[in-house]
Amino acid sequence: MTKIQKVAELAGVSTATVSRALAGKKSVSPATRVRVETAAKELGYVVSAAASSLASGRTRNVGVVMPFLNSWFYTTVMKGAQRALAEAGYDLTLYHLDTNPGNDIPHAANPRRRQLFEDFLQRKRVDALLAISLELETGELQQIRRLNKPVVGLGGPLPGIQTLSVDDRAIAQLATDHLLALGHTQIAHIGGNPDFELDFHLPSNRRDGYEDSLTAAGIALEPLMVRSADFTIPGGYDATLQLLGDPRVHPTAIFAASDEMAIGAILAARDLGKTVPGDLSVIGIDGHTLGEFFGLTTIDQHPEAQGRLAVESLLREIGSGAEAPDPDNTHLPHDLVVRKSTAAPPTRHHESA
Structure with missing residues (x-):
């Protein structure tokens, strides 16, 4: 008997229900999900990420693009985003553009940016994308839209994309x-x-x-x-x-x-x-x-909360299976x-x- 069958037997459900429950499907009732999760934990059963991805078409992984890793503010935003993703059962893949102030190279000619939008994101290893303080150019926006993945921007308005920003x-x-x-x-x-x-x-x-x-x-x-x-x-x-x-x-x-x-x-x-x-x-x-x-x-500016709110917006789009129908810019609070x-x-x- 495989482990998933043992989980199903202990929880009193079918193996299909175990799969749906551990994948977070809404079709499973909260009470059944708790039984399945308890049984899986007791038996030490962990869903194979590769198998889950093949079955659901999702990686449970979100790509985060940001230009700075040595800034307290942006790393704090990242911390809030990572915590929110972890709580929802998602992994995070960081794409660091390493932009340097004073660099006169146009965005379109920056090799790291080209590699990100023409190579990394096209591999479709993420379910969605969060862009932190990244002003995307028209060509980059078009490449992102072709991915047919939910995208949320944090830091300023972006045409046709759901964004959150401070004024x-x-x-x-x-x-x-x-x-x-x-x-x-x-x-x-x-x-x-x-x-x-x-x-x-x-x-x-x-x-x-x-x-x-x-x-x-x-x-x-x-x-x-x-x-x-x-x-x-x-x-x-x-x-x-x-x-x-x-x-x-x-x-x-x-x-x-x-x-x-x-x-x-x-x-x-x-x-x-x-x-x-x-x-x-x-x-x-x-x-x-x-x-x-x-x-x-x-x-x-509540930077950690900014990261969390951006992820919550992104998860809503992932859950709906489509991008926000009417993308707009939401102003974040400050005190x-x-x-x-x-x-x-x-x-x-x-x-x-």
């Missing part, structure tokens, strides 16, 4: 408005340099939101109050040293385009003998795990988290004394 411009406005509400008018911005213009123009959108808020408040834009760096602690540190060392400007607050840059700004201010927030307020964006340690006020790195500007402290 980077609105997030930047919220961060700047927080500083304005505290009474700051000399607000500097540390954002991405031109060589770090990520997909979906994240640095530009955040700078636009910063400028929108200042303009709405009647504050003239000052080019010297904007400094560029990469989205890292060293990048934020160096940009802040240059900003605070420039005698032509005197910021009382800094809005950094990422939490890591904001942490670098706090460290630079302290090295220059300034107190945070007594002399300088600092706010960032992300919801970094180090934010609480540094007392950093931030706009939390202002106020900690001790922001306060009223120094003049207000003096006035209240």
